[in-house]
Amino acid sequence: MVEPTLHIGRKISKVRELKGIKQETLASLMGVSQQAISKIEQSPDVEDLALEKIAQALGVTADAIKNFTEEAVFNYFNNFHDNSTGDFRHHCTFNPLDKLMELVEENKSLYERLLASEKEKNELLKK
Known part of the structure; x- marks a missing residue:
């Protein structure tokens, strides 16, 4: 079995995309440039403090980013049952x-x- 890569930047990118957030929006939330976010997402390693700030801006935990796998996402959506009551309000961060x-x-x-x-x-x- 092949070990999944631990490229934190790619995981940040995937979580950001799944949340429907653009690099520009994340950059704005963090007070940095879009280029800085792009550079972070290309980095295999990200400092813990920076990862905490990114996770907070994305509305997830740092562990959620570290442990992110596409397989887990697919499993979640394949086993997800919509029990919503029609409440489609978006919550601002x-x-x-x-x-x-x-x-x-x-x-x-x-x-x-x-x-x-x-x-x-x-x-x-x-x-």
Whole structure:
């Protein structure tokens, strides 16, 4: 029997894809670039602290990533019985109001900088 590879980066990629999360989204959740996520997913090893942060962003445990196998996923779905009650609400991993307020603050900051720039330009024109 062939031993499964322990390529943590590929496992992160598979879990991310199964959760329907794009690299850009994961990068945003973690405060890093999409290129950083791509590099992590190409790495056979990932530091434990980084793996914990990635797992938290994906909504799983680090052990779930470490122990991930495609065989287990197929077994899960083959044995899954849908007992849902029609509750198809999606649960955000962030507070949408917090994101909205961040955008409002960013917009306010940009407006204040624009206003200051215009005032400065007017002062130079008066001289």
